[in-house]
Amino acid sequence: MTGERRVTAMDVARGAGVSRSAVSRAFTPGSPLDAAKRSRILAVAQELGYRPNVLAAGLQGKGRSNLVAVVVGRLHNHFDSDFQAILMEGLARRGKWPLVVAGDPEMIEADILNVLGFPLDALIVRGGSVSAPVVDYCAKLGIPLVVSGRVMAAPRVDCVCGDNAGGAHLAVAALQARGRRRIAYLGGPPQLFSDQERRAGFQAAMAGAGLVPVAEDSADYSFEGGQAAALRLLARAPGLDGLFCGNDAMALGAIAALRDQGRRVPQDISVIGFDDISIAPWPGIDLSTLRNDAAATVAELLRLxxxxxxxxxxxxxVVRIPTRFIARNTH
Amino acid sequence: MTGERRVTAMDVARGAGVSRSAVSRAFTPGSPLDAAKRSRILAVAQELGYRPNVLAAGLQGKGRSNLVAVVVGRLHNHFDSDFQAILMEGLARRGKWPLVVAGDPEMIEADILNVLGFPLDALIVRGGSVSAPVVDYCAKLGIPLVVSGRVMAAPRVDCVCGDNAGGAHLAVAALQARGRRRIAYLGGPPQLFSDQERRAGFQAAMAGAGLVPVAEDSADYSFEGGQAAALRLLARAPGLDGLFCGNDAMALGAIAALRDQGRRVPQDISVIGFDDISIAPWPGIDLSTLRNDAAATVAELLRLxxxxxxxxxxxxxVVRIPTRFIARNTH
DNA sequence: CCCGTATCTGAACACGTGTGCATGATGACC
DNA sequence: GGTCATCATGCACACGTGTTCAGATACGGG
Incomplete structure (x- = not known):
């Protein structure tokens, strides 16, 4: 054991017989320092396992901290997981350190406020809502706030979001092209922005096509939720022949339930999902869906x-990422 | 714009007409401070958007920084995503801030060294290998190193890992119980620890059962890789009647390819996966597999x-998480 | 040999915070 | 009223680093 205290520049200075300033300079590429002395210092540092404390360095006030807080909801959603993975890599590639804030929705609010105690370069929020106090704090602290999967109107808050309404229109058009007229919507939790836009887009597109939805329902964006909701929809509208789902997991759950009830997909009922998660194209799944491009979203987010x-x-x-209809075998 | 400089305790002190110490005490629950003055200070702080800089506070040397670096490989694997999600929440619940290190394997090595510049409470590494210099640095810096999904012998390095060999034995036993004798192994990348243990366990179990593998192959733990590898295996061993795969994604790819070739699963060929990812139980997938318990692994990791x-x-x-065979409909 | 110059180097400061210590005030008790 | 205890409060220090500034040193030219 080398002792509880972290190795400091002073220790290296003592070990190499130089001043602490010299050690600092040895780790700063531009600084003037005798080459021989520099290499000796670096050798001693290596020996002792010294690394400059970036927090203390960041305290200097100059430049950025390169620390970015990333707020994600619960990650049990395939699309969110993919998004998260791509974002982590993108931030790393740009030299930013992601500080992840996750957990239950009720805990997360307090955690966001707490994470603002770090000298953040920025705060990235995915999906879930951002409370007014958070926006307020960010503004006062001068911390840039970038929101993804949601659009909010606040000064100096940038947003990147998939084209939910456009996607809903494409879905309705695809169902209509298959001759479907008894169409239902199965959305996610109504308090979520994504559901609100997709639902409104669906209703507008239906109205535009002169159709009236035979039913609407909500579930929790999970496979099991989709299964249960499909059964409810079927009970309420036995003549159902088209179903637009708020995400892929629910669409797959719905398809499983419908087939379990003896309905053939896509012969009897068309089902369309949303997101185009990685398993959607797999044989045996082959889900018709709307591509929510995670890579493009992250790229725009980083650009913002x-x-x-x-x-x-x-x-x-506000940047909108276009949505594309991916025609496969369930519609 | 409130100016570029971050709001500091001194600003609040000036605003409230007290000393800077009082501001610090106002944010420290135990400290003695007049109640009226405390609330006045907090009000001013709220007004100005002040939060104590935890970095400067952590510089104090007392106590922990609550900063934990989490090194993950690429997250494009379902099990790794789940693991990551559970770990993030577990750390949050224990008041730790996860600093995520992700990216290409070649970039990650340098990033790990760089992240050691933070005053970390610990370094958590998932899966991929940890180079000797990293272990060395952690030892010298006195930073606890916890490794998951891999066992390594180094002083003061704790490991938590699924029982890969035991899982392989269970898989072979299950195949044998179905009367399968022409069994093949489809592993992940051979440089990965998980594959080495699963492959060795498979070979030992086969030998123990008096069987000789009809073929062995490797792929990249992806669906597409599993598809392609299954075709190779079929070409090399047309009589194949049992297949043990290194993870679920490859197993599902293999099943898709086998069915595409006219083989019935499970009637003609038994296929068993590994991990029990969230989609494995879904109707239409219904994969027989070995449960790699992410929640239990994270719980043990946090306990360590x-x-x-x-x-x-x-x-x-070193803690081993037991593996359980989940009998479904592909074996 | 002397002076100017270029370069290296160490001391000192700043960053923002928590806390030990001494001081002053206030209240209580005899 | 005097003395002591209690407690709030401000000053100063420490944490570990980057950087400015002045002093020192070496070197070259006249």
Whole structure:
């Protein structure tokens, strides 16, 4: 055991017989320092296992901390997992350190406030709602706030979001092209922004096509939720011939339930999902769905972040990622 | 814009007409401070958007930083995603802040070294290998290192890992119980610890049952990799009647390819996966597999971490998470 | 040999916070 | 009223680093 205290620059200085300033300079590429002395210092540092404490360095006030808080809801959703993975890699590639805030919705609110205690370069929030106090704090602290999967109107808050309404229109159009007229919507939790936009888009598209939904229902974006909701829809509207689901997991659950009830998909009923998760194209699944492009979303998010860091006081921007219909074998 | 500088305790002190110490005490529950003054300070802090800088506070040397680095490989694997999600929540619940290190395997090595510049409470590494320099640095810095999905012998390095060999034995036993004798193994990348143990366990179990594998192959733990490998195996061993796969995604890919070739699963060929990912029980998938319990693994990992933080110089511990065979409809 | 210059180096400061210590005030008790 | 205890409060220090500034040193030219 080397003792409880962390190795400090002073220890290295003593070990190499130089001043602490020299140690600091040895780790700062531009600084003037005798080459021989530098290599000796680095050798001693290596020996002792010394690394400059980036927190103490960041305290200097100059430059950025490279610390970015990433708020994710619960990650038990396939699309959110993919999004998260791509975002982590993207941040790493840009030299940012992601500080992840996860957990129950009720805990997360307090945690967001707590994470603001770090000298963050930015706060990235995925999906779930951001409370007014958080937005307020960010504004006062001058911490850029970038929101994904949701659009909110606040000064200097940037948003990137899939085109939910457009996707819903594409889904209705695809169902209509198959001759479906008794169409239902199975949405996610109504308090979620994504569901609100998809539901509104669905209703608008139906109205535009001169159709009236035979039923609407909600579940929790899970497979099991989709199964149960499909049974409810079927009981309420036995003539159902088209179903637009708020995400892929629920669509797959619904298909399982419908087939279990003796309905053939897609012959008797068309089902369309949302997201195009990685398993959607697998044989035996082959789900017709709307592609929610996680990679493009992350790329735009990072671009927004970079622009915002460049010019913190610029106007708030909203970027919509286009949605594409992926025709497979369930509609 | 409130100016570029972060709001500091001194600003609040000026605003409330008190000393900076009082501000610090106002945010420290135990400290003696006049109740009226405390609430006045908190009000001013709220107004200005002040939060104590935890980095500067952590610089104090007392106590822990509550910062934990979590090294994950690429997260494009279902089991790893689940594991990651559970771990993030578990850490949050224990008041730890996860600093995620992700990215390409070649970038990650440098990133791990860089993240050691933070005053970490611990370093958690999932799966992939940990290079000797990293272990060395952690030892010298006195940073506890907890490894998951891999067992390594190093002083004061704790490991938690599924029982890969036991799982392989269960798989072979299940295949044997179905009367299968022409059995093949489809493993993951051979450089991965998980594959090495599962492969060795498979070979030992086969030998113990008096059987000789008809073929062995490897793929990249992906659905597509499983598809392609299944075709190779079929070409090499047309009489194949049992297949043990290194993970579920490959098993599902293999099943898709086998069915595409006219083989019935499970009537003609038994297929068993590994991990029991969340989609495995879904109707239409119904995969027989070995449960790799992510929740139990995370729970043990956190327990090891806590024990290690309690007594940093304790002996290295290795915990094995038992594996259970989940009999479904593909074997 | 002397002076100017370029370069290296160490001391000192700043960053923002928690806390030990001494001081002053206030209240209680005799 | 005096003395002591209690407690709130402000000052100063410490944490570990990057960087400025002035002093020192070496070197080259006249």
């Amino acid at each position: 972040l970079e622009t915002r860091l460049e010019d913190p006081s610029g106007p708030a921007r | 971490l806590e024990t290690r933080l309690e007594d940093p110089s304790g002996p290295a511990r």
